[in-house]
Amino acid sequence: MPTEHVLPATGPAKVRTRPVRIGVQIAPQHASYETIRETAAALEDLGVDVLFNWDHFFPLSGAPDGLHFESWTMLAALAEQTARVELGALVNCNSYRNANLQADMARTIDHISAKGGTGRFIFGTGSGWFERDYDEYGYEFGTVGSRLDALAVDMPVIEDRWTHLNPAPTRKIPVLIGGGGEKKTLRIVAQHADIWHSFSDAATLERKLGILAEHARTVGRDVAEIEVSTEIGSRSVAEVEEHHALGATLFTIGITGPDYDxxxxADWLAWRDERNAQGPLAW
Incomplete structure (x- = not known):
């Protein structure tokens, strides 16, 4: 990934060279798979950079027992269907699957998506939070702390497994970690993530970026290696610009069934193109 200086600094100007990207999270709920497939194709044709789904077993909004599909099998299908976009979960739940199995599934989707070139899979992951998923599928819910501890233990296992698989991944599979816990989550981000997905407003994001930089220094890593991702949601252009000024470059729009709007x-893609045409951002 191109280098980006995420945090402003005194002294000589620092230049951001990582481009702005637009992702769309297709919530796999309240819609037929045919509709999801058609929506993914339309979004790739529009020019989005990344397609995400989520890793839950039941809808998160609307009718609680409405239509819903599983994340990883869908991602494998989308990898075969598409040709250009990157894709992944926003985010995978680490608790549901053995760490080595997660690594193997990620490697396999990486190859499915490569189409003779480099893979397009992003390993987006987190510790999990939706208790119904655990209760109904027979997983131990535990606590926020225990689930984060499990993620911290499993990430090195996943990364090590990637070095032993035959065939190996087509590239260093990018790791996206979501969440903003300051003591545990951001330390895991500093150790393992290529992308950090934040749900914060601008003021909170600025503070958490400082904390992330401290964790990065502690573990001996350059925080500029970590791309900052956030949601557009209902934010205005001005609010999104605030996030961009703080260093965010991956912005995701969420859409849901039954009719994905x-x-x-296109408006956000035009904003992306305008931003990128302006060239590197310097302080």
Missing amino acids: VSHV
Whole structure:
């Protein structure tokens, strides 16, 4: 990934060279798979950079027992269907699957998506939070702390497994970690993530970036290696610009079934293109 200086600094100007990207999270709920497939194709044709789903077993909004599909099998299908976009979960739940199995599934989707070139899979992961998923599928819910501890233990196992698989991944599979816990989550991000997904407003993001930089220094890593990701949601252009000024470059729009509204995606793609045409951002 291109280098980006995430935090402002005194002294000579620092230049951000990582481009702005737009992702769309297709919530796999309340829609037929045919509709999801068609929506993914339309979004790739529009020019989005990343397609995400989520890793839950039941809808997170609307009718609690409405239509819903599983994340990883869908990602494998989307990897075969698409040709250009990157794809992944926002985010995978680490608790549901053995760490070595997660690594193997990620490597396999990486190859499915390569189409003779480099893979397009992003390993987006987190510790899990939706208790119904655990209760109904027979997983131990534990506590926030225990689930984060498990993620911290499993990430090195996943990374090590990637070095032993035959065939190996087509590239260093990018790791996206979501969440903003300051003591545990951001330390895991500093140790393992290529992308950090934040749910914060601008003021909170600025503070957490400082904490992330401290964790990075502690573990001996350059925080500029970590791309900053956030959600567009209902934010205005001005609010998104605030996040961009702080260093965010991956912005995700969430859409949900039964009828996925992609009408506003083109406006954000135009904003992306305008931003990128302006060239590197310097302080």
